[in-house]
Amino acid sequence: MNGGRRKATGAAGEAAAAAYLRSVGYAVVASNWRCRYGEVDLVAEAKDGALVFVEVRTRSEGTLGRFGAPLESITPKKQATLRRCAQSYLQRLPSAPAAVRFDCIGVVLDADGRSVSINHVDNAF
DSSP states (O other), X not given: OOHHHHHHHHHHHHHHHHHHHHHTTXXXXXXXXXXXXXXXXXXXXXXXXXXXXXXEEEEEGGGHHHHOOXXXXXXXXXXXXXXXXXXXXXXXXXXXXXXXXXXXEEXXXXXXXXXXXXXXXXXXX
């Protein structure tokens, strides 16, 4: 997969994940938030007031056999990067949120780029 196609697949997955979160009552407050440590795909506020840092991983249906399920690709190194990014994000807030957690969302897209499955793991790590 070339870089442009990979970016398009990732963007479609993140858009699907954001739409899903909104549909179940989350408020998405940031997307593709960057700092010196890396990037957080989505930052959302849950119904209970928790601030949720979300890692989104996307696969096309045709690549599942070669690359596995989307969530299988979240490594301990990526988790550590997300934690550092979250600390940086939290330092910029005027007050601390009620709670903080890390969720993961795996998205599978069909050949036309439409989501065919979304797997949301609350408090993934």
